[in-house]
Protein backbone atom coordinates (compact mmCIF):
# COMPACT_ATOMS: atom_id res chain seq x y z
CA UNK A 1 0.00 0.00 0.00
CA UNK A 2 2.73 2.44 1.09
CA UNK A 3 4.80 1.70 -1.96
CA UNK A 4 1.88 2.28 -4.27
CA UNK A 5 1.19 5.65 -2.72
CA UNK A 6 4.80 6.67 -3.18
CA UNK A 7 4.90 5.53 -6.79
CA UNK A 8 1.80 7.56 -7.56
CA UNK A 9 3.31 10.60 -5.90
CA UNK A 10 6.47 10.14 -7.91
CA UNK A 11 4.56 9.78 -11.19
CA UNK A 12 2.63 12.98 -10.59
CA UNK A 13 5.86 14.76 -9.82
CA UNK A 14 7.50 13.56 -13.01
CA UNK A 15 4.53 14.57 -15.16
CA UNK A 16 4.25 18.03 -13.66
CA UNK A 17 7.99 18.61 -13.88
CA UNK A 18 8.20 17.56 -17.51
CA UNK A 19 5.24 19.69 -18.53
CA UNK A 20 6.87 22.63 -16.77
CA UNK A 21 10.19 22.00 -18.46
CA UNK A 22 8.52 21.55 -21.83
CA UNK A 23 7.02 25.03 -21.78
CA UNK A 24 10.28 26.56 -20.63
CA UNK A 25 12.12 24.77 -23.41
CA UNK A 26 9.60 25.89 -26.03
CA UNK A 27 9.96 29.49 -24.83
CA UNK A 28 13.75 29.26 -24.94
CA UNK A 29 13.59 27.84 -28.46
CA UNK A 30 11.36 30.67 -29.61
CA UNK A 31 13.75 33.18 -28.08
CA UNK A 32 16.71 31.46 -29.71
CA UNK A 33 14.98 31.42 -33.10
CA UNK A 34 14.07 35.10 -32.76
CA UNK A 35 17.62 36.16 -32.05
CA UNK A 36 19.11 33.84 -34.65
CA UNK A 37 16.92 35.30 -37.38
CA UNK A 38 17.44 38.84 -36.11
CA UNK A 39 21.21 38.57 -35.95
CA UNK A 40 21.68 38.64 -39.70
CA UNK A 41 20.24 42.12 -40.26
CA UNK A 42 22.42 43.67 -37.58
CA UNK A 43 25.41 41.82 -38.98
CA UNK A 44 24.68 42.81 -42.56
CA UNK A 45 23.55 46.42 -42.11
CA UNK A 46 25.37 47.41 -38.92
CA UNK A 47 23.91 47.76 -35.44
CA UNK A 48 24.02 51.56 -35.26
CA UNK A 49 22.67 52.03 -38.78
CA UNK A 50 19.76 49.76 -38.01
CA UNK A 51 18.98 51.20 -34.58
CA UNK A 52 19.42 54.87 -35.42
CA UNK A 53 18.83 54.98 -39.17
CA UNK A 54 15.86 57.20 -39.93
CA UNK A 55 14.77 55.65 -43.20
CA UNK A 56 12.63 52.53 -43.11
CA UNK A 57 12.29 51.63 -46.81
CA UNK A 58 12.45 47.85 -46.73
CA UNK A 59 11.12 47.31 -50.25
CA UNK A 60 13.07 50.02 -52.10
CA UNK A 61 16.01 49.24 -54.26
CA UNK A 62 18.42 49.45 -52.51
CA UNK A 63 16.43 48.89 -49.32
CA UNK A 64 17.04 50.82 -46.13
CA UNK A 65 16.38 49.36 -42.70
CA UNK A 66 16.59 52.29 -40.28
CA UNK A 67 14.36 51.26 -37.40
CA UNK A 68 14.50 54.55 -35.54
CA UNK A 69 11.11 55.78 -36.83
CA UNK A 70 9.50 52.51 -35.72
CA UNK A 71 11.13 52.68 -32.32
CA UNK A 72 10.11 56.31 -31.92
CA UNK A 73 6.60 55.39 -33.05
CA UNK A 74 6.38 52.92 -30.20
CA UNK A 75 7.94 55.39 -27.77
CA UNK A 76 5.55 58.20 -28.77
CA UNK A 77 2.45 56.07 -28.59
CA UNK A 78 3.57 54.56 -25.28
CA UNK A 79 4.37 57.89 -23.65
CA UNK A 80 1.07 59.44 -24.76
CA UNK A 81 -0.86 56.43 -23.52
CA UNK A 82 1.03 56.33 -20.25
CA UNK A 83 0.19 59.98 -19.58
CA UNK A 84 -3.50 59.16 -19.83
CA UNK A 85 -3.68 55.57 -18.62
CA UNK A 86 -1.42 55.58 -15.56
CA UNK A 87 -3.20 58.33 -13.60
CA UNK A 88 -6.63 57.15 -14.69
CA UNK A 89 -5.88 53.49 -14.07
CA UNK A 90 -4.48 54.15 -10.60
CA UNK A 91 -7.31 56.53 -9.72
CA UNK A 92 -9.84 53.91 -10.79
CA UNK A 93 -8.09 51.37 -8.59
CA UNK A 94 -8.11 53.67 -5.58
CA UNK A 95 -11.77 54.41 -6.15
CA UNK A 96 -12.75 50.74 -6.40
CA UNK A 97 -10.53 49.51 -3.58
CA UNK A 98 -10.91 52.31 -1.08
CA UNK A 99 -13.80 54.60 -1.76
CA UNK A 100 -16.62 52.86 -3.61
CA UNK A 101 -19.53 51.55 -1.58
CA UNK A 102 -19.32 47.79 -1.53
CA UNK A 103 -22.40 47.47 -3.73
CA UNK A 104 -20.83 49.71 -6.39
CA UNK A 105 -17.60 47.76 -6.00
CA UNK A 106 -19.40 44.48 -6.59
CA UNK A 107 -20.44 45.70 -10.04
CA UNK A 108 -17.43 47.79 -10.97
CA UNK A 109 -14.70 45.29 -10.14
CA UNK A 110 -15.85 42.49 -12.49
CA UNK A 111 -16.70 45.09 -15.12
CA UNK A 112 -13.17 46.47 -15.12
CA UNK A 113 -11.72 42.96 -15.16
CA UNK A 114 -13.94 42.15 -18.13
CA UNK A 115 -12.75 45.27 -19.95
CA UNK A 116 -9.18 44.11 -19.40
CA UNK A 117 -9.84 41.15 -21.65
CA UNK A 118 -11.73 43.11 -24.29
CA UNK A 119 -10.53 42.00 -27.76
CA UNK A 120 -8.15 44.64 -29.04
CA UNK A 121 -9.25 44.19 -32.63
CA UNK A 122 -12.66 45.51 -31.61
CA UNK A 123 -11.04 48.50 -29.96
CA UNK A 124 -8.99 49.08 -33.11
CA UNK A 125 -12.05 48.86 -35.27
CA UNK A 126 -13.97 51.21 -33.02
CA UNK A 127 -11.09 53.70 -33.10
CA UNK A 128 -10.96 53.49 -36.86
CA UNK A 129 -14.62 53.92 -37.70
CA UNK A 130 -15.81 56.08 -34.79
CA UNK A 131 -13.03 57.96 -33.04
CA UNK A 132 -10.87 58.79 -36.05
CA UNK A 133 -13.71 60.47 -38.04
CA UNK A 134 -14.81 62.37 -34.94
CA UNK A 135 -11.31 63.71 -34.52
CA UNK A 136 -10.75 64.75 -38.11
CA UNK A 137 -14.15 66.05 -39.11
CA UNK A 138 -15.62 67.30 -35.84
CA UNK A 139 -12.84 68.14 -33.39
CA UNK A 140 -10.34 69.46 -35.93
CA UNK A 141 -12.55 72.30 -37.30
CA UNK A 142 -13.40 73.36 -33.76
CA UNK A 143 -9.89 73.55 -32.40
CA UNK A 144 -8.03 74.61 -35.54
CA UNK A 145 -10.57 77.04 -37.05
CA UNK A 146 -13.16 78.26 -34.61
CA UNK A 147 -10.81 78.43 -31.65
CA UNK A 148 -8.25 80.61 -33.51
CA UNK A 149 -11.11 82.84 -34.74
CA UNK A 150 -12.29 83.24 -31.19
CA UNK A 151 -8.78 83.99 -30.00
CA UNK A 152 -8.25 86.57 -32.77
CA UNK A 153 -11.46 88.33 -31.83
CA UNK A 154 -10.19 88.91 -28.29
CA UNK A 155 -7.63 91.40 -29.63
CA UNK A 156 -5.34 90.59 -26.75
CA UNK A 157 -1.61 90.78 -27.37
CA UNK A 158 -0.03 87.36 -27.93
CA UNK A 159 -3.36 85.54 -27.57
CA UNK A 160 -4.94 87.06 -30.66
CA UNK A 161 -1.78 86.73 -32.71
CA UNK A 162 0.84 84.14 -31.83
CA UNK A 163 -1.41 81.78 -29.90
CA UNK A 164 -4.15 81.92 -32.52
CA UNK A 165 -1.67 81.14 -35.29
CA UNK A 166 -0.25 78.30 -33.26
CA UNK A 167 -3.68 76.75 -32.82
CA UNK A 168 -4.36 77.15 -36.50
CA UNK A 169 -1.12 75.42 -37.39
CA UNK A 170 -0.84 72.78 -34.73
CA UNK A 171 -4.36 71.71 -33.93
CA UNK A 172 -5.32 70.87 -37.46
CA UNK A 173 -5.88 67.11 -37.64
CA UNK A 174 -5.12 65.96 -41.17
CA UNK A 175 -6.08 62.39 -40.49
CA UNK A 176 -7.90 60.83 -37.58
CA UNK A 177 -5.49 57.92 -37.76
CA UNK A 178 -2.62 59.26 -35.68
CA UNK A 179 -0.77 58.60 -32.45
CA UNK A 180 -3.36 60.42 -30.33
CA UNK A 181 -6.17 58.20 -31.54
CA UNK A 182 -3.93 55.20 -31.00
CA UNK A 183 -3.08 56.38 -27.50
CA UNK A 184 -6.74 56.90 -26.74
CA UNK A 185 -7.66 53.37 -27.77
CA UNK A 186 -4.55 51.95 -26.10
CA UNK A 187 -5.64 53.68 -22.91
CA UNK A 188 -8.95 51.88 -23.07
CA UNK A 189 -6.89 48.73 -23.25
CA UNK A 190 -4.37 49.67 -20.55
CA UNK A 191 -6.57 51.33 -17.92
CA UNK A 192 -8.44 48.17 -16.94
CA UNK A 193 -5.20 46.19 -16.83
CA UNK A 194 -3.48 48.77 -14.65
CA UNK A 195 -6.48 49.29 -12.43
CA UNK A 196 -7.30 45.64 -11.84
CA UNK A 197 -3.72 44.79 -10.84
CA UNK A 198 -3.41 47.96 -8.78
CA UNK A 199 -6.73 47.28 -7.12
CA UNK A 200 -5.49 43.86 -6.01
CA UNK A 201 -2.34 45.49 -4.64
CA UNK A 202 -4.35 48.04 -2.66
CA UNK A 203 -6.74 45.42 -1.34
CA UNK A 204 -3.78 43.31 -0.24
CA UNK A 205 -2.60 46.02 2.16
CA UNK A 206 -3.23 44.49 5.58
CA UNK A 207 -6.30 45.78 7.39
CA UNK A 208 -4.11 46.28 10.45
CA UNK A 209 -2.27 49.17 8.75
CA UNK A 210 -5.53 50.97 8.08
CA UNK A 211 -6.71 50.30 11.63
CA UNK A 212 -3.49 51.71 13.01
CA UNK A 213 -3.88 54.81 10.90
CA UNK A 214 -7.52 55.40 11.77
CA UNK A 215 -6.88 54.79 15.45
CA UNK A 216 -4.36 57.64 15.38
CA UNK A 217 -7.02 60.00 14.13
CA UNK A 218 -6.17 59.93 10.44
CA UNK A 219 -8.91 60.68 7.95
CA UNK A 220 -9.77 58.38 5.08
CA UNK A 221 -7.68 60.43 2.63
CA UNK A 222 -4.70 60.58 4.93
CA UNK A 223 -4.91 56.84 5.38
CA UNK A 224 -5.10 56.19 1.65
CA UNK A 225 -2.40 58.68 0.80
CA UNK A 226 0.08 58.08 3.59
CA UNK A 227 -0.42 54.41 4.43
CA UNK A 228 -2.27 52.38 1.82
CA UNK A 229 -0.54 53.75 -1.27
CA UNK A 230 3.01 53.75 0.16
CA UNK A 231 2.63 50.20 1.41
CA UNK A 232 1.44 48.98 -1.96
CA UNK A 233 4.04 50.81 -4.05
CA UNK A 234 5.49 47.54 -5.28
CA UNK A 235 2.14 46.23 -6.50
CA UNK A 236 1.24 49.58 -8.00
CA UNK A 237 4.56 49.75 -9.86
CA UNK A 238 4.03 46.25 -11.15
CA UNK A 239 0.58 47.33 -12.37
CA UNK A 240 2.06 50.30 -14.18
CA UNK A 241 4.91 48.30 -15.67
CA UNK A 242 2.67 45.50 -16.88
CA UNK A 243 0.28 48.11 -18.29
CA UNK A 244 3.12 49.73 -20.21
CA UNK A 245 4.33 46.30 -21.33
CA UNK A 246 0.90 45.59 -22.77
CA UNK A 247 0.86 48.92 -24.59
CA UNK A 248 4.28 48.32 -26.11
CA UNK A 249 3.38 44.85 -27.32
CA UNK A 250 -0.15 45.72 -28.40
CA UNK A 251 -0.39 45.17 -32.13
CA UNK A 252 -3.91 45.29 -33.47
CA UNK A 253 -4.80 48.75 -32.18
CA UNK A 254 -1.70 50.49 -33.47
CA UNK A 255 -1.91 48.61 -36.73
CA UNK A 256 -5.43 49.88 -37.29
CA UNK A 257 -5.36 53.42 -35.94
CA UNK A 258 -1.81 54.77 -35.63
CA UNK A 259 -1.70 55.84 -39.27
CA UNK A 260 1.08 53.54 -40.39
CA UNK A 261 3.61 56.10 -41.69
CA UNK A 262 7.17 55.05 -40.88
CA UNK A 263 8.27 58.53 -39.91
CA UNK A 264 9.36 59.89 -36.55
CA UNK A 265 6.24 61.46 -35.02
CA UNK A 266 6.99 64.98 -33.86
CA UNK A 267 3.55 66.11 -32.81
CA UNK A 268 0.55 64.48 -31.16
CA UNK A 269 -1.48 64.43 -34.39
CA UNK A 270 1.29 62.85 -36.47
CA UNK A 271 0.89 59.29 -37.68
CA UNK A 272 3.37 56.59 -36.72
CA UNK A 273 4.27 52.98 -37.39
CA UNK A 274 5.04 51.41 -34.03
CA UNK A 275 7.18 48.27 -34.02
CA UNK A 276 4.46 45.64 -33.61
CA UNK A 277 2.38 47.08 -36.42
CA UNK A 278 5.40 47.08 -38.74
CA UNK A 279 5.91 43.38 -38.08
CA UNK A 280 2.25 42.54 -38.49
CA UNK A 281 1.81 44.57 -41.65
CA UNK A 282 4.99 43.53 -43.45
CA UNK A 283 5.75 39.97 -42.42
CA UNK A 284 3.35 38.48 -44.94
CA UNK A 285 4.91 40.31 -47.88
CA UNK A 286 8.56 39.88 -46.85
CA UNK A 287 10.12 37.01 -48.81
CA UNK A 288 11.40 34.19 -46.62
CA UNK A 289 15.03 34.71 -45.56
CA UNK A 290 15.21 38.05 -47.36
CA UNK A 291 16.86 41.03 -45.68
CA UNK A 292 13.41 42.45 -45.01
CA UNK A 293 12.44 39.23 -43.25
CA UNK A 294 15.51 39.42 -41.04
CA UNK A 295 14.90 43.11 -40.39
CA UNK A 296 11.41 42.33 -39.09
CA UNK A 297 12.90 39.74 -36.78
CA UNK A 298 15.31 42.46 -35.69
CA UNK A 299 12.34 44.65 -34.79
CA UNK A 300 10.85 41.73 -32.92
CA UNK A 301 14.08 41.15 -31.01
CA UNK A 302 14.20 44.79 -29.88
CA UNK A 303 10.57 44.59 -28.82
CA UNK A 304 11.32 41.43 -26.91
CA UNK A 305 14.27 43.03 -25.15
CA UNK A 306 12.20 46.04 -24.13
CA UNK A 307 9.39 43.97 -22.62
CA UNK A 308 11.89 41.60 -21.04
CA UNK A 309 13.61 44.56 -19.42
CA UNK A 310 10.26 45.81 -18.14
CA UNK A 311 9.45 42.54 -16.47
CA UNK A 312 12.92 42.45 -14.92
CA UNK A 313 12.27 45.91 -13.50
CA UNK A 314 8.88 44.89 -12.16
CA UNK A 315 10.43 41.82 -10.54
CA UNK A 316 13.17 43.93 -8.99
CA UNK A 317 10.69 46.49 -7.66
CA UNK A 318 8.46 43.93 -6.02
CA UNK A 319 11.43 42.17 -4.43
CA UNK A 320 12.84 45.41 -3.10
CA UNK A 321 9.62 46.45 -1.42
CA UNK A 322 8.97 43.01 -0.05
CA UNK A 323 12.36 43.22 1.63
CA UNK A 324 11.36 46.51 3.22
CA UNK A 325 8.08 45.13 4.42
CA UNK A 326 9.61 42.21 6.24
CA UNK A 327 12.22 44.55 7.67
CA UNK A 328 15.38 43.39 5.93
CA UNK A 329 16.61 46.83 5.07
CA UNK A 330 15.15 50.22 4.35
CA UNK B 331 -19.81 71.03 41.29
CA UNK B 332 -17.16 68.40 41.83
CA UNK B 333 -14.96 67.36 38.96
CA UNK B 334 -16.34 64.25 37.32
CA UNK B 335 -13.84 61.49 37.90
CA UNK B 336 -15.34 59.30 35.18
CA UNK B 337 -13.81 59.83 31.77
CA UNK B 338 -16.25 57.47 30.02
CA UNK B 339 -19.89 56.96 30.87
CA UNK B 340 -21.51 54.14 28.94
CA UNK B 341 -25.31 54.14 29.15
CA UNK B 342 -27.72 51.39 28.01
CA UNK B 343 -25.38 50.59 25.21
CA UNK B 344 -26.01 47.95 22.52
CA UNK B 345 -23.88 47.03 19.54
CA UNK B 346 -25.16 45.00 16.61
CA UNK B 347 -23.52 43.31 13.66
CA UNK B 348 -26.40 43.39 11.18
CA UNK B 349 -29.03 41.80 13.44
CA UNK B 350 -26.72 39.99 15.80
CA UNK B 351 -26.49 41.73 19.17
CA UNK B 352 -22.83 41.45 20.17
CA UNK B 353 -22.97 43.85 23.12
CA UNK B 354 -26.11 44.06 25.13
CA UNK B 355 -27.44 46.80 27.35
CA UNK B 356 -24.23 47.86 29.00
CA UNK B 357 -24.00 50.64 31.56
CA UNK B 358 -20.50 51.26 32.84
CA UNK B 359 -18.34 54.09 34.13
CA UNK B 360 -14.62 54.28 33.47
CA UNK B 361 -12.58 56.27 35.91
CA UNK B 362 -9.83 58.60 34.79
CA UNK B 363 -6.18 57.73 35.51
CA UNK B 364 -7.07 54.16 36.37
CA UNK B 365 -6.61 50.86 34.60
CA UNK B 366 -9.90 49.17 33.82
CA UNK B 367 -9.73 45.60 32.61
CA UNK B 368 -12.42 43.88 30.57
CA UNK B 369 -12.36 40.11 30.91
CA UNK B 370 -14.58 37.31 29.69
CA UNK B 371 -14.56 34.24 27.46
CA UNK B 372 -13.72 34.79 23.82
CA UNK B 373 -16.57 35.99 21.64
CA UNK B 374 -18.34 37.69 24.55
CA UNK B 375 -18.01 41.15 22.98
CA UNK B 376 -14.97 42.59 24.78
CA UNK B 377 -13.28 43.85 21.62
CA UNK B 378 -16.55 45.11 20.24
CA UNK B 379 -17.20 47.16 23.36
CA UNK B 380 -13.61 48.44 23.49
CA UNK B 381 -13.63 49.47 19.83
CA UNK B 382 -16.84 51.38 20.36
CA UNK B 383 -15.07 53.73 22.76
CA UNK B 384 -13.17 55.48 19.99
CA UNK B 385 -15.59 54.50 17.26
CA UNK B 386 -13.23 52.09 15.53
CA UNK B 387 -16.39 50.05 14.99
CA UNK B 388 -17.38 52.60 12.36
CA UNK B 389 -14.93 50.82 10.05
CA UNK B 390 -17.11 47.72 10.10
CA UNK B 391 -19.95 48.70 7.82
CA UNK B 392 -22.36 46.15 9.27
CA UNK B 393 -22.06 47.39 12.82
CA UNK B 394 -24.56 49.73 14.45
CA UNK B 395 -25.08 51.02 17.97
CA UNK B 396 -27.93 51.95 20.28
CA UNK B 397 -27.63 53.90 23.52
CA UNK B 398 -25.02 56.42 24.51
CA UNK B 399 -21.34 56.72 25.32
CA UNK B 400 -20.09 59.94 26.86
CA UNK B 401 -16.42 60.85 26.74
CA UNK B 402 -15.84 63.71 29.19
CA UNK B 403 -19.49 64.53 28.84
CA UNK B 404 -19.42 64.52 25.03
CA UNK B 405 -21.89 62.17 23.40
CA UNK B 406 -19.47 60.41 21.03
CA UNK B 407 -22.16 58.91 18.82
CA UNK B 408 -23.85 62.26 18.25
CA UNK B 409 -23.71 63.11 14.58
CA UNK B 410 -21.83 66.37 15.20
CA UNK B 411 -19.01 64.63 17.07
CA UNK B 412 -15.69 64.80 15.28
CA UNK B 413 -14.52 61.19 15.09
CA UNK B 414 -11.03 62.17 14.01
CA UNK B 415 -10.63 64.38 17.07
CA UNK B 416 -12.05 61.62 19.26
CA UNK B 417 -9.50 59.11 17.99
CA UNK B 418 -6.66 61.53 18.60
CA UNK B 419 -7.77 61.80 22.22
CA UNK B 420 -8.65 58.12 22.62
CA UNK B 421 -5.97 55.97 21.06
CA UNK B 422 -5.86 52.23 20.51
CA UNK B 423 -3.25 49.49 20.62
CA UNK B 424 -4.08 46.18 18.99
CA UNK B 425 -3.61 42.52 19.71
CA UNK B 426 -1.04 41.92 17.03
CA UNK B 427 1.69 44.58 16.87
CA UNK B 428 0.95 46.52 13.70
CA UNK B 429 3.74 48.99 12.92
CA UNK B 430 3.65 50.58 9.48
CA UNK B 431 6.20 49.20 7.01
CA UNK B 432 8.45 52.19 7.53
CA UNK B 433 11.16 53.29 9.94
CA UNK B 434 10.77 53.46 13.71
CA UNK B 435 10.94 57.25 13.41
CA UNK B 436 8.31 57.48 10.70
CA UNK B 437 6.01 55.21 12.65
CA UNK B 438 6.03 57.50 15.65
CA UNK B 439 6.00 60.68 13.57
CA UNK B 440 2.92 59.55 11.66
CA UNK B 441 0.38 60.99 14.07
CA UNK B 442 2.13 64.33 14.56
CA UNK B 443 2.53 64.63 10.79
CA UNK B 444 -1.18 64.22 10.16
CA UNK B 445 -1.74 66.88 12.81
CA UNK B 446 0.27 69.12 10.50
CA UNK B 447 3.56 69.14 12.39
CA UNK B 448 6.39 69.09 9.88
CA UNK B 449 9.20 70.92 11.61
CA UNK B 450 12.10 68.52 11.96
CA UNK B 451 13.27 69.67 15.37
CA UNK B 452 9.77 69.50 16.83
CA UNK B 453 9.15 66.05 15.32
CA UNK B 454 12.48 64.81 16.66
CA UNK B 455 11.46 65.94 20.10
CA UNK B 456 8.01 64.36 19.93
CA UNK B 457 9.41 61.08 18.61
CA UNK B 458 12.09 60.91 21.27
CA UNK B 459 9.63 61.72 24.06
CA UNK B 460 7.11 59.16 22.88
CA UNK B 461 9.79 56.49 22.62
CA UNK B 462 11.02 57.35 26.10
CA UNK B 463 7.50 57.16 27.51
CA UNK B 464 7.02 53.79 25.84
CA UNK B 465 10.28 52.62 27.40
CA UNK B 466 11.76 51.87 23.99
CA UNK B 467 14.19 54.75 23.49
CA UNK B 468 17.15 53.03 25.10
CA UNK B 469 16.80 50.07 22.78
CA UNK B 470 16.21 51.89 19.50
CA UNK B 471 17.95 55.22 19.81
CA UNK B 472 20.69 54.10 17.44
CA UNK B 473 18.33 52.63 14.90
CA UNK B 474 15.36 54.96 14.67
CA UNK B 475 15.80 55.03 10.91
CA UNK B 476 15.64 51.28 10.55
CA UNK B 477 12.43 49.48 9.70
CA UNK B 478 9.92 49.15 12.52
CA UNK B 479 9.36 45.64 11.22
CA UNK B 480 12.88 44.61 12.18
CA UNK B 481 12.18 44.89 15.92
CA UNK B 482 11.21 42.00 18.19
CA UNK B 483 7.54 41.39 18.93
CA UNK B 484 7.65 43.09 22.30
CA UNK B 485 9.57 46.05 20.88
CA UNK B 486 7.08 46.34 18.03
CA UNK B 487 4.23 46.48 20.50
CA UNK B 488 6.01 49.20 22.47
CA UNK B 489 6.61 51.00 19.17
CA UNK B 490 2.86 50.90 18.58
CA UNK B 491 2.33 52.30 22.07
CA UNK B 492 4.88 55.05 21.36
CA UNK B 493 3.08 55.81 18.10
CA UNK B 494 -0.17 56.27 20.01
CA UNK B 495 1.52 58.30 22.76
CA UNK B 496 2.88 60.73 20.17
CA UNK B 497 -0.71 61.92 19.76
CA UNK B 498 -0.84 62.83 23.47
CA UNK B 499 -4.01 60.81 24.02
CA UNK B 500 -6.06 61.08 27.20
CA UNK B 501 -7.12 57.45 27.00
CA UNK B 502 -5.43 54.41 25.53
CA UNK B 503 -7.48 51.33 24.67
CA UNK B 504 -5.59 48.04 24.60
CA UNK B 505 -7.05 44.95 22.95
CA UNK B 506 -5.17 41.93 24.31
CA UNK B 507 -1.85 43.74 23.79
CA UNK B 508 0.30 40.90 25.11
CA UNK B 509 -1.46 37.84 23.77
CA UNK B 510 1.09 37.52 20.96
CA UNK B 511 4.12 38.11 23.20
CA UNK B 512 6.50 36.04 25.30
CA UNK B 513 6.40 36.30 29.14
CA UNK B 514 9.28 38.74 29.43
CA UNK B 515 7.88 41.13 26.84
CA UNK B 516 4.51 40.76 28.54
CA UNK B 517 6.00 41.76 31.88
CA UNK B 518 7.66 44.77 30.24
CA UNK B 519 4.37 45.92 28.76
CA UNK B 520 2.55 45.41 32.06
CA UNK B 521 5.12 47.56 33.86
CA UNK B 522 4.80 50.14 31.13
CA UNK B 523 1.02 50.27 31.51
CA UNK B 524 1.32 50.89 35.23
CA UNK B 525 3.78 53.68 34.55
CA UNK B 526 1.52 55.23 31.89
CA UNK B 527 -1.47 55.12 34.19
CA UNK B 528 -0.04 58.10 36.06
CA UNK B 529 -0.68 60.29 33.04
CA UNK B 530 -3.45 58.63 31.04
CA UNK B 531 -6.50 56.45 31.46
CA UNK B 532 -6.18 52.85 30.33
CA UNK B 533 -8.81 50.35 29.32
CA UNK B 534 -7.47 46.89 28.58
CA UNK B 535 -9.18 43.85 27.19
CA UNK B 536 -7.42 40.72 28.30
CA UNK B 537 -7.82 37.04 28.03
CA UNK B 538 -5.39 36.54 30.82
CA UNK B 539 -7.02 36.81 34.24
CA UNK B 540 -3.73 37.00 36.12
CA UNK B 541 -2.88 40.00 34.02
CA UNK B 542 -6.14 41.72 34.94
CA UNK B 543 -5.55 40.89 38.59
CA UNK B 544 -1.98 42.16 38.49
CA UNK B 545 -2.36 45.50 36.81
CA UNK B 546 -5.94 46.75 36.89
CA UNK B 547 -7.81 48.86 39.41
CA UNK B 548 -11.22 47.89 38.14
CA UNK B 549 -12.45 44.82 36.34
CA UNK B 550 -15.49 44.29 34.19
CA UNK B 551 -16.57 40.72 33.54
CA UNK B 552 -18.59 40.15 30.37
CA UNK B 553 -20.45 37.08 29.27
CA UNK B 554 -22.44 36.63 26.03
CA UNK B 555 -22.45 40.35 25.34
CA UNK B 556 -23.64 41.34 28.78
CA UNK B 557 -21.82 42.98 31.63
CA UNK B 558 -22.17 40.48 34.45
CA UNK B 559 -20.17 42.20 37.11
CA UNK B 560 -18.08 45.32 37.53
CA UNK B 561 -16.08 46.54 40.49
CA UNK B 562 -12.74 46.84 42.21
CA UNK B 563 -10.36 44.28 40.81
CA UNK B 564 -9.74 42.97 44.34
CA UNK B 565 -13.42 42.45 44.99
CA UNK B 566 -13.99 40.77 41.63
CA UNK B 567 -11.14 38.34 42.13
CA UNK B 568 -11.41 37.71 45.86
CA UNK B 569 -15.06 38.06 46.56
CA UNK B 570 -17.17 38.04 43.37
CA UNK B 571 -20.89 38.55 43.85
CA UNK B 572 -22.04 36.73 40.79
CA UNK B 573 -21.81 33.00 40.39
CA UNK B 574 -20.75 33.24 36.73
CA UNK B 575 -17.88 35.55 37.62
CA UNK B 576 -16.68 33.14 40.22
CA UNK B 577 -16.86 30.22 37.85
CA UNK B 578 -14.94 32.13 35.20
CA UNK B 579 -12.13 33.37 37.42
CA UNK B 580 -11.68 29.99 39.02
CA UNK B 581 -11.28 28.60 35.54
CA UNK B 582 -14.35 26.44 35.39
CA UNK B 583 -15.06 27.72 31.88
CA UNK B 584 -13.45 30.06 29.42
Ligand SMILES: Nc1ncnc2c1ncn2[C@@H]1O[C@H](COP(=O)(O)OP(=O)(O)O)[C@@H](O)[C@H]1O
Pocket residue numbers: 347350352370371372373374375376377378379390392
Ligand atom coordinates in the same frame (compact mmCIF):
# COMPACT_ATOMS: atom_id res chain seq x y z
N1 LIG C 1 -17.10 42.15 12.01
C1 LIG C 1 -17.99 41.32 12.60
N2 LIG C 1 -19.10 40.93 11.94
C2 LIG C 1 -20.00 40.11 12.52
N3 LIG C 1 -19.88 39.61 13.75
C3 LIG C 1 -18.81 39.96 14.47
C4 LIG C 1 -17.80 40.84 13.93
N4 LIG C 1 -16.86 41.02 14.88
C5 LIG C 1 -17.23 40.28 15.94
N5 LIG C 1 -18.41 39.66 15.71
C6 LIG C 1 -19.13 38.81 16.65
O1 LIG C 1 -19.43 39.55 17.80
C7 LIG C 1 -19.19 38.78 18.94
C8 LIG C 1 -18.23 39.48 19.85
O2 LIG C 1 -16.97 39.54 19.22
P1 LIG C 1 -15.71 40.20 19.89
O3 LIG C 1 -16.09 41.55 20.38
O4 LIG C 1 -14.62 40.13 18.93
O5 LIG C 1 -15.45 39.22 21.12
P2 LIG C 1 -14.19 39.10 22.07
O6 LIG C 1 -13.27 40.24 21.80
O7 LIG C 1 -14.78 39.14 23.44
O8 LIG C 1 -13.57 37.78 21.80
C9 LIG C 1 -18.72 37.42 18.49
O9 LIG C 1 -19.80 36.54 18.51
C10 LIG C 1 -18.26 37.65 17.09
O10 LIG C 1 -18.49 36.51 16.31
Ligand SMILES: [Mg+2]
Pocket residue numbers: 376377378
Ligand atom coordinates in the same frame (compact mmCIF):
# COMPACT_ATOMS: atom_id res chain seq x y z
MG1 LIG D 1 -11.27 40.17 21.02
